[in-house]
Amino acid sequence: MVTAESSSNETLVSVKDLKMYFPVTEGLLIQRHTADVKAVDGLTFDVSRNETLGLVGESGCGKSTTGRAILQLHRPTAGSVEFDGVELTDLKGADLRRFRRRMQMIFQDPFSSLNPRMTVSQIIGEPMAIHGLYKGQERRDRIEFIMNAVGLNPLFAKRYPHEFSGGQRQRIGIARALAVEPDFIVCDEPVSALDVSIQAQVVNLLEDLQTEFGLTYLFIAHDLSVVKHISDRIAVMYLGHIVELSPANELYNNPIHAYTRALLSAVPIPDPVVEKTRERIILEGDVPSPLNPPQGCVFRTRCTKQGTAGCGCSEETPVLEEVSPGHWVANCKCCMEV
Amino acid sequence: MARLLDVKNLKTHFFTEEGVVRAVDGVTWHVDEGETLALVGESGCGKSVTAMSILRLIPSPPGRIVDGEIIFEGQNLLEATDEEMRAIRGNRISMVFQEPMTSLNPVLTIGQQIRESIILHLGLNEAEATQRSIELLELVGIPDAAGRINDYPHQFSGGMRQRVMIAMALSCNPKLLIADEPTTALDVTIQAQVMEIMGNLSKELGTAVLIITHNLGVVARYADRVNVMYAGRIVESSTAENVFGNPQHGYTVGLMASVPRLDDAEHVRLATIEGQPPLLIDEIQGCAFEPRCPKTDGCFCASEGTPELQEAYPGHWVANCPCCMSRDTVPA
Numbered sequence: 001m002v003t004a005e006s007s008s009n010e011t012l013v014s015v016k017d018l019k020m021y022f023p024v025t026e027g028l029l030i031q032r033h034t035a036d037v038k039a040v041d042g043l044t045f046d047v048s049r050n051e052t053l054g055l056v057g058e059s060g061c062g063k064s065t066t067g068r069a070i071l072q073l074h075r076p077t078a079g080s081v082e083f084d085g086v087e088l089t090d091l092k093g094a095d096l097r098r099f100r101r102r103m104q105m106i107f108q109d110p111f112s113s114l115n116p117r118m119t120v121s122q123i124i125g126e127p128m129a130i131h132g133l134y135k136g137q138e139r140r141d142r143i144e145f146i147m148n149a150v151g152l153n154p155l156f157a158k159r160y161p162h163e164f165s166g167g168q169r170q171r172i173g174i175a176r177a178l179a180v181e182p183d184f185i186v187c188d189e190p191v192s193a194l195d196v197s198i199q200a201q202v203v204n205l206l207e208d209l210q211t212e213f214g215l216t217y218l219f220i221a222h223d224l225s226v227v228k229h230i231s232d233r234i235a236v237m238y239l240g241h242i243v244e245l246s247p248a249n250e251l252y253n254n255p256i257h258a259y260t261r262a263l264l265s266a267v268p269i270p271d272p273v274v275e276k277t278r279e280r281i282i283l284e285g286d287v288p289s290p291l292n293p294p295q296g297c298v299f300r301t302r303c304t305k306q307g308t309a310g311c312g313c314s315e316e317t318p319v320l321e322e323v324s325p326g327h328w329v330a331n332c333k334c335c336m337e338v
Numbered sequence: 339m340a341r342l343l344d345v346k347n348l349k350t351h352f353f354t355e356e357g358v359v360r361a362v363d364g365v366t367w368h369v370d371e372g373e374t375l376a377l378v379g380e381s382g383c384g385k386s387v388t389a390m391s392i393l394r395l396i397p398s399p400p401g402r403i404v405d406g407e408i409i410f411e412g413q414n415l416l417e418a419t420d421e422e423m424r425a426i427r428g429n430r431i432s433m434v435f436q437e438p439m440t441s442l443n444p445v446l447t448i449g450q451q452i453r454e455s456i457i458l459h460l461g462l463n464e465a466e467a468t469q470r471s472i473e474l475l476e477l478v479g480i481p482d483a484a485g486r487i488n489d490y491p492h493q494f495s496g497g498m499r500q501r502v503m504i505a506m507a508l509s510c511n512p513k514l515l516i517a518d519e520p521t522t523a524l525d526v527t528i529q530a531q532v533m534e535i536m537g538n539l540s541k542e543l544g545t546a547v548l549i550i551t552h553n554l555g556v557v558a559r560y561a562d563r564v565n566v567m568y569a570g571r572i573v574e575s576s577t578a579e580n581v582f583g584n585p586q587h588g589y590t591v592g593l594m595a596s597v598p599r600l601d602d603a604e605h606v607r608l609a610t611i612e613g614q615p616p617l618l619i620d621e622i623q624g625c626a627f628e629p630r631c632p633k634t635d636g637c638f639c640a641s642e643g644t645p646e647l648q649e650a651y652p653g654h655w656v657a658n659c660p661c662c663m664s665r666d667t668v669p670a
Binding site for chain 1: 380381481495497526527529530534552553554555557558559561582583593594596597601602603605607609615
């Protein structure tokens with residue numbers, strides 16, 4: 001039996017060469033496997049305990065799939081996901097469920113991710129029931145404690161989701177994730193659906209809860225300003241690959257990959273004086289289809305320097321290379337050229 | 339610059355079973371020729387309803403423009419006949435909508451949809467209209483425009499569809515382009531492409547732009563002037579430099595402080611505006627921001643009359659609620 005108790009390991013989650021392909025089939029009765037959507041194609045990274053790792057990239061780059069594949073909500077096509085030293089891809093059934101208690105998820109849409117027919121206390125109590133934690137009065141106390149922790153009035157425990165605003169519903173979703181005392185939470189676009197003033201409330205709440213409960217976050221979002229604000233380190237994804245991985249400030253001050261630089265320059269800063277003098281890199285075209293990604297460097301169809309510097313990126317797939325301590329970049333020469 | 343559009347004391351209310359929703363409740367603002375004005379605010383503050391009111395596209399019932407004037411090139415649009423409005427829509431005033439996925443007709447080709455307004459408003463024949471459509475698609479940077487004009491919307495990506503929308507909106511050389519959250523549904527690099535195209539074209543053609551958004555970064559980059567809306571009213575109005583550099587109203591200050599910035603060097607805790615925007619279903623007495631204002635002590639703004647815009651500095655208008663206007667309302 002595999003035990004699901006915490007050891008004092010520095011690295012909590014370790015992902016190696018993770019691949020998640022979705023098969024495309026043809027034929028009605030006899031399904032022929034004709035192609036693969038390569039949503040995630042060889043990711044390697046670690047998440048340390050108490051750390052927030054931000055995952056940014058544009059829609060379809062595979063960031064949500066990565067989060068789900070780590071939690072084994074999609075079983076990865078290849079590669080390894082180690083959680084606290086235990087290989088998750090080998091686990092099944094009750095063994096896996098024991099680990100699921102320690103890994104939770106917060107979803108993007110606070111409207112569709114809560115069951116409209118369940119009260120708040122049922123929603124928060126359900127994970128406890130599934131994992132057989134806290135019974136009777138203990139559970140009611142725990143629900144009250146968590147509601148207080150996320151800033152919901154426990155008097156509202158008998159209310160239904162539709163009686164709450166978007167920001168409050170997101171707090172219910174966070175409370176549900178916290179119910180079973182997880183170590184690791186995948187936050188999949190937790191603030192994207194919220195208004196700016198409510199966004200700040202939820203971001204602050206996530207930071208407070210991390211300190212209070214010693215949580216580790218994988219924070220997935222497309223809003224680079226929010227990700228930079230909350231993350232210790234950031235991984236930039238493009239078409240199923242990590243192109244750059246670095247501490248948050250280092251990424252902003254010293255971006256190396258051409259895609260990272262374009263992405264950073266595309267985010268407008270809310271200050272007209274700063275914006276007047278900022279240089280913008282406008283990328284041409286769209287992201288290629290993950291059904292048929294470019295050979296070699298995935299960014300080369302949009303890279304302005306493609307083919308310069310005698311780069312063999314049209315054939316060789318770049319790998320992450322450490323350019324300075326903790327700062328990893330996909331080593332495509334033309335993408336790295338300043 | 340000459341005045342293009344004057345909105346005076348506009349009130350658009352929705353008469354629902356639950357009561358009267360005062361979505362827009364007395365706003366006065368203007369657009370000069372060729373300038374870019376931004377309407378900023380959170381969802382439900384009435385910015386889209388304001389834009390829809392200008393084109394008289396408010397679904398009625400339940401909505402109705404109950405008061406005010408909308409004067410466009412000297413004509414009060416609220417008194418225009420339906421025919422006159424049809425001649426203005428898509429011609430002298432055009433609109434780009436938020437959702438590039440749903441705002442194009444899926445069963446008509448891109449070419450048919452662009453041609454429609456050109457033929458209607460400019461009176462060109464089919465062949466001339468096709469030629470003009472191709473030029474427009476080239477203008478917004480669609481590669482192989484002539485080859486793609488007979489494609490259907492589903493064959494275009496989100497960013498390309500939004501560029502098609504811009505091409506359609508600019509097809510009749512409008513004097514005013516209303517862009518309602520034009521880039522909210524798009525990824526950030528595509529957002530930059532689309533905004534750059536829209537910004538450059540409106541400058542070239544001398545089109546005034548009314549941009550409606552909640553993205554303060556987009557406003558800072560593209561707008562000349564900014565109106566900040568809260569609960570159906572304007573709380574602050576000035577140039578982008580003034581509103582961002584020297585915000586006066588408590589709501590504006592709170593809004594600015596609650597947005598993380600990419601160029602923050604240190605990790606600073608985000609300031610928050612406690613609570614939520616009010617429901618507009620009950621008539622709001624006095625200052626609508628009062629329940630969330632950190633400075634209300636000793637101020638009678640909740641019971642006294644609705645704050646009016648007052649010129650705090652030259653060209654910088656603020657709703658004259660004493661507590662909201664005090665400069666040290668930056669939340670701790």
